Amino acid sequence: MLIRFWGTRGSLPIALTARQVEAKIAQALLAASGRHFDDIAAAAKFAAELPFPIAGTFGGHSSCVEIELTEPDGGSHDYILCDLGSGARPFGGSVLARQGAATPNVFHVFMSHLHWDHIMGFPLFAPAYIPGNLIRIYGCHRTLEEAFRAQHGAPSFPVDFSQLGARIEFVTLEPDVEVTIAGLKVLPKEQIHAGGSYGFRFEHDGKTFVYSTDSEHKLDDPDVTDGFIDFFRDADLVAFDAMYSFAEAISVKEDWGHSSNVVGVELCQLANARRLALFHHEPIHDDARIATIEAETRRFEEITRVDAPRLDVFAAYDGLEVRL
Numbered sequence: 001m002l003i004r005f006w007g008t009r010g011s012l013p014i015a016l017t018a019r020q021v022e023a024k025i026a027q028a029l030l031a032a033s034g035r036h037f038d039d040i041a042a043a044a045k046f047a048a049e050l051p052f053p054i055a056g057t058f059g060g061h062s063s064c065v066e067i068e069l070t071e072p073d074g075g076s077h078d079y080i081l082c083d084l085g086s087g088a089r090p091f092g093g094s095v096l097a098r099q100g101a102a103t104p105n106v107f108h109v110f111m112s113h114l115h116w117d118h119i120m121g122f123p124l125f126a127p128a129y130i131p132g133n134l135i136r137i138y139g140c141h142r143t144l145e146e147a148f149r150a151q152h153g154a155p156s157f158p159v160d161f162s163q164l165g166a167r168i169e170f171v172t173l174e175p176d177v178e179v180t181i182a183g184l185k186v187l188p189k190e191q192i193h194a195g196g197s198y199g200f201r202f203e204h205d206g207k208t209f210v211y212s213t214d215s216e217h218k219l220d221d222p223d224v225t226d227g228f229i230d231f232f233r234d235a236d237l238v239a240f241d242a243m244y245s246f247a248e249a250i251s252v253k254e255d256w257g258h259s260s261n262v263v264g265v266e267l268c269q270l271a272n273a274r275r276l277a278l279f280h281h282e283p284i285h286d287d288a289r290i291a292t293i294e295a296e297t298r299r300f301e302e303i304t305r306v307d308a309p310r311l312d313v314f315a316a317y318d319g320l321e322v323r324l
């Protein structure tokens with residue numbers, strides 16, 4: 001199982017500003033002071049050694065995560081996605097580049113919920129316009145099809161839903177009822193979020209990936225907490241909504257429907273999960289701030305770890321690949 005992150009931001013997409021790019025260049029030049037590079041390869045090697053917030057970026061696309069069960073040349077034309085935020089646009093482009101427009105493909109999409117930042121990539125999802133493709137959209141919301149149709153056509157978009165070339169099917173799932181789809185065992189679970197949200201536990205060939213975004217974990221109800229501990233149990237990777245700091249989550253932003261890095265660590269430790277991907281990043285946080293949160297979360301995991309294996313903590317970024 002290969003997990004590929006195409007969009008990791010929450011609430012809305014963002015982009016690096018000219019000032020932010022300028023600041024990165026200034027920091028890189030400062031780090032390179034006194035050094036000489038004979039060619040671009042030497043400069044690239046130096047850049048690769050710089051801290052990630054200087055040489056890279058966590059990205060700005062909203063939620064979209066791919067689950068790949070075979071190598072790209074393994075003969076499979078089935079693609080599995082979690083959510084269709086703006087990250088779905090570059091994902092769709094990668095499929096066309098890899099397979100070509102003439103190759104029929106099947107897309108299985110699991111929707112956490114229907115807020116705009118999680119469906120906004122679909123109108124620009126190129127495979128939806130190509131006849132021969134099949135897109136199955138799964139979710140626990142009864143208004144699943146209505147939400148997707150509503151954002152296509154006037155006044156929101158120039159192309160009506162009825163003009164899409166691909167065959168598009170909507171499949172309603174039931175919370176806490178496991179199903180097998182595209183070789184995956186899939187278990188949806190209801191979460192706390194305005195309008196309803198659902199996490200998904202995916203199992204395949206002895207590996208487990210949990211996708212749990214847009215969920216507010218308060219840990220004040222033992223039964224609810226125990227339910228999520230079981231949901232995360234022994235997962236190889238948990239993509240977790242860590243949009244807020246712990247202080248924000250329990251004070252000014254309480255009941256806003258999101259969780260914190262601290263709660264993510266606590267739940268994963270209790271569940272004996274192996275890796276925690278901080279996900280759904282706050283759009284006002286720049287790369288330096290996310291990197292700081294990542295470091296603070298790793299330190300928190302270290303000082304709270306008791307007689308248990310280390311929980312590998314990292315901040316997800318657009319383009320990140322994690323093999324399970």
